[in-house]
Amino acid sequence: MRPVIGVISDVKARDGHVVHGVTEKYIYAVARGAQAMPVLIPGTISSVDAAMAPVRMVVEEVLAAVDAIFLPGSPSNVGPQHYGDAPHEPPLPADPYRDDISLPLIRAALERGVPLFGVCRGFQEMNVALGGTLFQKLYEQPGRFDHREDSSLDINGQYAPVHEVALEPGGLLESLAGAPTWRVNSLHGQGIARLAPGVTVEARAPDGTIEAFRVPDAPGFNMAIQWHPEWRFWEDRLSSGIFTAFGAAARLHAETRRAALRFAAAV
Numbered sequence: 001m002r003p004v005i006g007v008i009s010d011v012k013a014r015d016g017h018v019v020h021g022v023t024e025k026y027i028y029a030v031a032r033g034a035q036a037m038p039v040l041i042p043g044t045i046s047s048v049d050a051a052m053a054p055v056r057m058v059v060e061e062v063l064a065a066v067d068a069i070f071l072p073g074s075p076s077n078v079g080p081q082h083y084g085d086a087p088h089e090p091p092l093p094a095d096p097y098r099d100d101i102s103l104p105l106i107r108a109a110l111e112r113g114v115p116l117f118g119v120c121r122g123f124q125e126m127n128v129a130l131g132g133t134l135f136q137k138l139y140e141q142p143g144r145f146d147h148r149e150d151s152s153l154d155i156n157g158q159y160a161p162v163h164e165v166a167l168e169p170g171g172l173l174e175s176l177a178g179a180p181t182w183r184v185n186s187l188h189g190q191g192i193a194r195l196a197p198g199v200t201v202e203a204r205a206p207d208g209t210i211e212a213f214r215v216p217d218a219p220g221f222n223m224a225i226q227w228h229p230e231w232r233f234w235e236d237r238l239s240s241g242i243f244t245a246f247g248a249a250a251r252l253h254a255e256t257r258r259a260a261l262r263f264a265a266a267v
Helices: 024-033 059-065 096-112 121-129 172-177 237-266
Strands: 004-008 010-014 017-021 037-041 068-071 116-119 133-135 163-167 181-184 191-194 200-204 210-214 222-225
Touching (some): 004 059, 024 037, 068 096, 068 121, 068 237, 116 121, 121 210, 121 222, 163 172, 172 200, 172 237, 200 222
Parallel strands (some): 004 037, 068 116, 116 222
Antiparallel strands (some): 010 017, 133 191, 210 222
16 A cells, blocks of 8 residues: 655635645656555634634644655645744735644644655744744845746746755755765745754755755655745756655554554554
8 A cells, every 4th residue: 555645735815715725746746756546635624614612633633544654745834933033014915824733733743754755835844843944035135046937937937947946955955866966956935044943954045044854863755945846856866866765664663563453452
């Protein structure tokens, strides 16, 4: 059986309804790149009816149902109150219903050794969940590039590689790439201001922006990446390698869980 990877959903208003969903490119990368069964995890359920009591996902129940967690990108941002900052005026796009589940789930997954992979917003969520902070407008910081996509281009142009990242010597990404640098796409308006304690940088952009990190002391596979490796991952050796490694970690975790259940049943 394929391992089950839980994919965190965005929560959005659309045509008078509330939608919990994930862009298909992320689901495809989990299904084909990681060779896993993707299962969408909703955010807080509370907007169907004004009189309805909120239904929050229970972290322990989520972790009991999946073999790994994937945190995809999103147009929304982590609420700045989670890292002690005030919101911009006018406020930037947010998704508090996703924050409700993603931030505690990140901490729990790392503590329990559940494989964890965050991309773009997921990268930023992991930094915030572990005590780091963000630049809400990275492109306004002195000396930083504008890392946002060129909206005048078509989708393929927006996701094309635009700058190199330096891969940390001896790091996981360098081992997967087989090279000290890699050329990546760039579609983010926010970025790390203060790196969370206890994490190790895996990649940096030429302007010093942190582009990838991991938590080396966590008991399971984990990786946070600011760029978008899910985009046509099969055409990029590093992207393909990342999803393959994530899927392998999910399979190992699933096998370990099944062995523990068989042992418990036998005794």
